[in-house]
Amino acid sequence: MTNVSTANRTAPNQASPTLLAVEGIGIRFGGLKAVDGFSINLPRRGLYGLIGPNGAGKTTVFNLLTGVYQTQAGRIFLDSRNLVGLKAHQVVAAGIARTFQNIRLFPGLNVLDNVQLAGQLHAREGLASTLLRTRRYAHEESEIRRKAFELLGLFGLQERCLEPATSLSYGHQRHLEIVRALAANPKVLLLDEPAAGLNSQEKLELAKSIRHIRDTFDLAILLIEHDMGLVMDICEQITVLDHGEVIAHGTPHEIQNDPKVIAAYLGADAATV
Amino acid sequence: MADFAQTLMTTLAVGSLYALIALGYTMVYGILKFINFAHSDIVVLGAWISFTLTRWLFPAVGLDAHNPDSPAPPLWLGASILIAAVVACSLIGFVIERFAYRPLRKAPRLNVLITAIGVSLLLQNLGQLSFMFGPSPQKMPALLSNVELWRLSLPSSGGARNVVIGLVDVMIVGTSAVLMIALEFLVFRTKIGTAMRAVSYDLEASALMGIPVDRIISYTFMLGSALAAAAGFLYALKYPGLNQPAHTTWVLLGLKAFVAAVIGGIGNVRGAVLGGFVIAAVEQFGAYYLSSSYRDVYVFALLIAILLVRPSGLLGSTVREKV
Amino acid sequence: MRKPNPDTPFDSPTPPRERGLLGTLANSAWPILLGIALAAALHYFWPLGPGWLYYKKVVLDVGIAIILAVSLNIVNGMTGQFSLGHAAFLAIGGYTSGIVTYYGSILLWKSTDLHGGVLGPGAWLFVFACLLGALVATAAGYVVGLPSLRLRGDYLAIVTLGFGEILRVVLQQTNPILSPDQLDSSSLKNWLPPPVGGAVGFNGLPTYTTLFWVYVFVALMLVVAFRLKRSSLGRAMISVREDEFAAQAMGVHVARVKVMAFMIAAFFAGLAGGLFAHESGLILRPLDAGFLRSLDYVIMTVLGGRGSISGVVLAATLLTVLPEYLRDFDQYRLIVYSLLLIGMMLLRPQGLFGIHEIWDWRPRWFTRKPQTRSPSNEKRGAA
Ligand SMILES: Nc1ncnc2c1ncn2[C@@H]1O[C@H](COP(=O)(O)OP(=O)(O)OP(=O)(O)O)[C@@H](O)[C@H]1O
Ligand SMILES: [Mg+2]
Numbered sequence: 020m021t022n023v024s025t026a027n028r029t030a031p032n033q034a035s036p037t038l039l040a041v042e043g044i045g046i047r048f049g050g051l052k053a054v055d056g057f058s059i060n061l062p063r064r065g066l067y068g069l070i071g072p073n074g075a076g077k078t079t080v081f082n083l084l085t086g087v088y089q090t091q092a093g094r095i096f097l098d099s100r101n102l103v104g105l106k107a108h109q110v111v112a113a114g115i116a117r118t119f120q121n122i123r124l125f126p127g128l129n130v131l132d133n134v135q136l137a138g139q140l141h142a143r144e145g146l147a148s149t150l151l152r153t154r155r156y157a158h159e160e161s162e163i164r165r166k167a168f169e170l171l172g173l174f175g176l177q178e179r180c181l182e183p184a185t186s187l188s189y190g191h192q193r194h195l196e197i198v199r200a201l202a203a204n205p206k207v208l209l210l211d212e213p214a215a216g217l218n219s220q221e222k223l224e225l226a227k228s229i230r231h232i233r234d235t236f237d238l239a240i241l242l243i244e245h246d247m248g249l250v251m252d253i254c255e256q257i258t259v260l261d262h263g264e265v266i267a268h269g270t271p272h273e274i275q276n277d278p279k280v281i282a283a284y285l286g287a288d289a290a291t292v
Numbered sequence: 293m294a295d296f297a298q299t300l301m302t303t304l305a306v307g308s309l310y311a312l313i314a315l316g317y318t319m320v321y322g323i324l325k326f327i328n329f330a331h332s333d334i335v336v337l338g339a340w341i342s343f344t345l346t347r348w349l350f351p352a353v354g355l356d357a358h359n360p361d362s363p364a365p366p367l368w369l370g371a372s373i374l375i376a377a378v379v380a381c382s383l384i385g386f387v388i389e390r391f392a393y394r395p396l397r398k399a400p401r402l403n404v405l406i407t408a409i410g411v412s413l414l415l416q417n418l419g420q421l422s423f424m425f426g427p428s429p430q431k432m433p434a435l436l437s438n439v440e441l442w443r444l445s446l447p448s449s450g451g452a453r454n455v456v457i458g459l460v461d462v463m464i465v466g467t468s469a470v471l472m473i474a475l476e477f478l479v480f481r482t483k484i485g486t487a488m489r490a491v492s493y494d495l496e497a498s499a500l501m502g503i504p505v506d507r508i509i510s511y512t513f514m515l516g517s518a519l520a521a522a523a524g525f526l527y528a529l530k531y532p533g534l535n536q537p538a539h540t541t542w543v544l545l546g547l548k549a550f551v552a553a554v555i556g557g558i559g560n561v562r563g564a565v566l567g568g569f570v571i572a573a574v575e576q577f578g579a580y581y582l583s584s585s586y587r588d589v590y591v592f593a594l595l596i597a598i599l600l601v602r603p604s605g606l607l608g609s610t611v612r613e614k615v
Numbered sequence: 616m617r618k619p620n621p622d623t624p625f626d627s628p629t630p631p632r633e634r635g636l637l638g639t640l641a642n643s644a645w646p647i648l649l650g651i652a653l654a655a656a657l658h659y660f661w662p663l664g665p666g667w668l669y670y671k672k673v674v675l676d677v678g679i680a681i682i683l684a685v686s687l688n689i690v691n692g693m694t695g696q697f698s699l700g701h702a703a704f705l706a707i708g709g710y711t712s713g714i715v716t717y718y719g720s721i722l723l724w725k726s727t728d729l730h731g732g733v734l735g736p737g738a739w740l741f742v743f744a745c746l747l748g749a750l751v752a753t754a755a756g757y758v759v760g761l762p763s764l765r766l767r768g769d770y771l772a773i774v775t776l777g778f779g780e781i782l783r784v785v786l787q788q789t790n791p792i793l794s795p796d797q798l799d800s801s802s803l804k805n806w807l808p809p810p811v812g813g814a815v816g817f818n819g820l821p822t823y824t825t826l827f828w829v830y831v832f833v834a835l836m837l838v839v840a841f842r843l844k845r846s847s848l849g850r851a852m853i854s855v856r857e858d859e860f861a862a863q864a865m866g867v868h869v870a871r872v873k874v875m876a877f878m879i880a881a882f883f884a885g886l887a888g889g890l891f892a893h894e895s896g897l898i899l900r901p902l903d904a905g906f907l908r909s910l911d912y913v914i915m916t917v918l919g920g921r922g923s924i925s926g927v928v929l930a931a932t933l934l935t936v937l938p939e940y941l942r943d944f945d946q947y948r949l950i951v952y953s954l955l956l957i958g959m960m961l962l963r964p965q966g967l968f969g970i971h972e973i974w975d976w977r978p979r980w981f982t983r984k985p986q987t988r989s990p991s992n993e994k995r996g997a998a
Binding site for chain 3: 085087106107108111112116117119123124125126127128132135136137138139140142146149150151152153154160163199200203
């Protein structure tokens with residue numbers, strides 16, 4: 020695996036173990052409480068899971084955290100910086116990147132460009148030097164390109180970097196989504212069902228990669244996943260949502276034995292049987 | 293006071309025309325979520341078909357279109373020309389939808405918009421060919437003599453002045469009102485109307501519920517085109533100097549009607565009618581009290597203001613895009 | 616088969632080294648220098664003779680059309696917005712530069728005749744006027760770009776269309792042009808609204824537009840377009856076009872990117888407007904701000920491929936040259952255009968070349984079939 024620099028990340032602040040502190044956020048769509056009073060404390064290098072039945076509000080939580088929707092209550096702090104009220108692109112700059120449940124790559128950009136796109140977040144050269152092709156600009160571009168290329172190595176996508184993103188296999192497209200999010204240099208990575216549609220072999224590899232990414236990039240990861248095996252295997256803590264509300268939170272072991280969780284997944288009757 | 297009343301009367305007549313045209317835009321937008329750019333060209337066709345028929349039929353009933361002193365044509369002549377134009381335009385609307393828009397039902401909206409622009413250009417320029425309507429403006433023979441119905445004497449700055457209410461204006465307002473009430477009944481009281489509203493609310497779900505979506509969309513286009521044809525006919529009554537089909541006045545007429553639909557809340561049938569009158573009021577009163585050269589400017593200024601302040605229009609509801 | 620791609624990721628990054636002015640010029644200015652050389656060659660080696668005069672006009676028109684179509688392509692093609700008001704920027708640039716050269720010439724030289732050759736004082740006044748026109752157009756581009764932040768697709772099309780039409784109406788209300796004698800005795804009344812000819816058009820402008828200046832600006836346009844496409848900003852533009860929402864989630868400041876696109880496009884359209892206004896045999900009219908002229912350029916971008924610079928250059932050339940040869944069929948020209956638009960959308964909606972450049976296609980013919988778009992990008996439910 021390629022050795023990716025993590026130099027320009029802020030030094031970990033050992034004093035507060037919590038990186039992402041979320042307190043009582045929520046949103047309603049018309050009469051529907053899609054998410055209500057959601058809280059989570061994600062520590063540095065934490066790998067947490069977010070599960071729940073279909074329509075429980077998991078993706079909506081991600082949309083709230085990333086500024087796609089504005090939360091109607093509560094607070095979101097990243098490294099003690101308040102994120103409530105920021106626009107989606109500002110949240111990325113602040114350090115939260117995400118992937119999408121239904122893959123949303125840019126079909127008109129090739130694999131490498133999909134990843135390079137995030138380079139503009141940290142680019143300092145303006146329009147004038149872009150158009151004049153100054154040396155500094157050329158250097159910055161090649162740095163962005165080098166970094167993107169290196170990141171593609173995480174999933175062995177380097178050979179295919181000049182192909183259109185949509186020519187990749189489904190599994191590779193999911194990988195590319197993760198790489199693209201990493202290119203934004205985030206402190207927190209939100210993965211929305213990264214294993215959906217993968218076979219069991221691929222899922223195993225994905226689990227390894229996720230751990231590897233957390234370790235090399237010194238990230239906190241919040242993972243939405245329907246595959247219980249995967250979640251129980253890699254997550255340290257799991258939060259369970261049902262009908263927009265947190266119904267349980269704990270270690271995989273605790274979650275597996277929580278009657279409320281079983282009820283949510285199997286219907287109320289099953290729990291009492 | 294007199295000026296105000298006269299402007300108000302014009303506003304009502306012009307507003308009815310805008311409302312009729314706006315209804316077509318709004319119904320198509322409500323269902324297919326794109327601006328049917330060719331809609332204004334259906335109005336043009338309606339006007340020009342009326343003109344052509346009038347010119348054919350005048351000699352047939354023993355009238356002379358070029359002689360201003362010849363007696364007024366019978367009312368049934370105008371009515372049958374109106375009906376003929378409506379039928380012809382409905383068919384054209386059907387054909388356009390069937391062959392230009394239906395193949396793109398699943399394509400990105402921008403592609404459909406470009407197609408619609410293409411259809412619009414095509415209709416305009418086909419219409420200008422010499423074997424069609426020809427490339428020059430024409431004068432529509434009077435189908436209705438503009439009899440003075442009422443004369444009100446109202447105070448005005450320079451003493452009392454007469455306000456004349458003519459038959460043509462009343463006919464326009466009356467015909468439009470009848471059509472709009474019929475449409476209201478159709479949309480809100482009949483099965484087809486219910487199906488239309490269902491399709492406009494959620495096309496896919498309606499298809500799953502067994503609603504024949506394609507047929508409903510065809511009906512919608514035909515209905516919109518019928519109203520546009522009626523508007524074209526009435527427009528020719530009021531403004532007999534018909535510009536050639538590709539003239540910019542038609543583009544502007546269509547645009548203003550579209551603005552009316554947006555201001556009322558696009559997709560909203562009652563909103564389109566309201567918007568039509570609002571636009572007409574802004575235009576006519578602006579033209580009268582400020583400067584008539586800039587009448588189009590007022591309408592677009594209003595459009596931009598509305599889009600920035602209340603993009604969903606006066607009667608529209610805000611929809612949040614689901615991501 | 617494949618030319619070495621300048622953007623292969625395999626080159627090692629070179630540390631930034633400050634080069635002198637000459638070094639920078641050699642590195643980054645050569646395409647534009649080459650363009651100037653070519654423009655000069657075109658200008659000086661163009662054969663004399665009455666027959667060639669006609670072709671010269673066609674070549675001038677092609678150049679101007681290229682600038683307009685390629686600049687519109689930055690908004691409509693790369694950024695995926697849909698402007699139907701590009702001609703408005705042309706008119707703004709044209710009228711602004713016209714005021715400067717016409718009244719400037721009178722003030723400086725007491726007449727509106729040409730003053731000096733291709734690089735003479737008159738020509739520099741003209742270039743200054745074009746740049747000023749371009750800047751005013753850029754400011755207008757900023758204003759028109761603002762609604763694009765709130766409006767999508769067809770709404771934006773209507774607003775930009777409305778902008779062009781309003782401008783047309785306003786230009787029709789302008790005052791008659793002042794002759795040199797009238798200028799001295801003119802009062803504020805003659806200048807509000809500006810004396811640019813009203814509905815008749817702004818005629819009598821000095822005809823400074825030459826092959827040299829047109830193609831210098833074409834070169835500038837192409838260099839900017841290509842550099843933009845292969846830059847961070849260009850990628851951001853394309854991402855906005857492909858999926859605005861995902862772009863935002865990747866940290867793209869969508870609002871800024873859209874407004875930038877409008878401003879850059881407006882700048883070049885304004886520049887082209889200056890060239891257009893000063894071309895001999897053409898009169899800038901209020902109609903040139905309107906919908907129909909905008910449509911010409913929209914068709915070029917749709918045909919060439921929304922995002923493909925070379926494709927749009929080709930389309931602009933074809934659609935400028937062909938009507939010249941089909942003069943007798945002028946009434947059919949727009950019919951052909953409309954059928955092109957409809958047929959294109961039904962059969963090949965991405966345009967002849969899609970987002971690719973013409974040369975991108977060569978290797979692919981040998982290796983692989985062109986990519987089809989994945990269905991996942993067509994329909995979207997909840998993310
Ligand atoms: N923009 C929106 N407008 C209206 N309702 C919405 C919107 N976004 C989400 N919802 C609703 O909120 C609820 C939660 O949706 P969400 O997508 O968060 O579920 P999820 O937990 O991610 O489900 P899945 O496992 O299927 O991905 C659903 O009922 C959904 O229909
Ligand atoms: Mg989800």
